[in-house]
Amino acid sequence: MSNEMFSALQILREDETAGRVFEELKRSAGNRSGWDLSRDLNINPETLVETLNKLKEARVIASNGQGLAGIYYLTDLGFKLRMVQAA
Numbered sequence: 001m002s003n004e005m006f007s008a009l010q011i012l013r014e015d016e017t018a019g020r021v022f023e024e025l026k027r028s029a030g031n032r033s034g035w036d037l038s039r040d041l042n043i044n045p046e047t048l049v050e051t052l053n054k055l056k057e058a059r060v061i062a063s064n065g066q067g068l069a070g071i072y073y074l075t076d077l078g079f080k081l082r083m084v085q086a087a
Contacts, residue, residue: 008059021048
């Protein structure tokens with residue numbers, strides 16, 4: 001397992017909000033706006049933006065915009081993590 005994948009898994013396991021966001025993007029096949037995620041997961045918008053940035057820095061997700069207005073989706077690493085978690 002690469003260091004990048006190990007670090008990403010650690011974030012998902014240790015940060016409950018990051019895990020919830022990842023699971024929602026996984027379940028919905030991505031393409032969710034920050035506003036949708038905040039509303040559907042009942043996460044404070046400021047907390048969500050911090051979490052989204054953390055997941056982007058870990059290269060688990062990417063977006064076509066910034067903050068709550070961005071549309072978020074899983075990266076290649078995010079898709080690989082889906083498989084690791086399923087095993």
